Amino acid sequence: AQTVTQSQPEMSVQEAETVTLSCTYDTSESDYYLFWYKQPPSRQMILVIRQEAYKQQNATENRFSVNFQKAAKSFSLKISDSQLGDAAMYFCAYRIYWGGGSEKLVFGKGTKLTVNP
Amino acid sequence: DSGVTQTPKHLITATGQRVTLRCSPRSGDLSVYWYQQSLDQGLQFLIQYYNGEERAKGNILERFSAQQFPDLHSELNLSSLELGDSALYFCASSARLEEQSTDTQYFGPGTRLTVL
Secondary structure, eight states, rough: OOOEEOOSEEEETTTSSSSEEOEEEOOOOOOOOEEEEEOOOOOOOEEEEEEETOOSOOOEEEOOOOOEEEEEEEEEEEEEHHHHHHHEEEEEEEEEEEEEEEEEEEEEEOOEEEEOO | SSSSSSEEEEEEOOOOOOEEEEEEEEETOOEEEEEEETTEEEEEEEEEETEEEEEESSOTTTTTEEEEOOSOOOOEOOOOOOGOEEEEEEEEOOOOTSSSOOOOOEEOOEEEEEEE
């Protein structure tokens, strides 16, 4: 069964510095999708970044980038120039697709990121 | 703002009662997903609808049911409520077409259900 593991329940970073959140997953598929979602105190789930496994290039969105290591089944999120507004729970997610339009996301347990001024 | 709307934002009810949560997907999105977020279980997939038809089911309790209407909005019905059903319920939508690869799921703001 596909599982997603986030081994860091909590992380902290100083404002303007860089932090990396870890995520590993288990799958036997060769083509799949991975996501990072952010959940600030408002509880809204906000997409941060997505990665398609068949793409060699790591995805980047402004200050957010991923280090996707397919062989190691690792998908870490790097936040550069951290800002106070980055403080949130971060969830790593893996898309399970059964065909015929059937799919779901499997989430890790999350990493709570604190940004210190 | 993701474009996905959910009502109500908060719901407080008693054990044994029945409630209905409503979701309107982003304009043009055909797929709707329901997730439950609780402290002990984390984020769990409940059910997916695509263009009115059920497509995938997770660990959804028999006391829970959902449907998607012709205008594509969806409702999640929770009945015989128990204390343990207290959670944040999210709806997400995506513009998934049969022949295409997945689109991103965009989440609504959630409905916080408290069962007393």
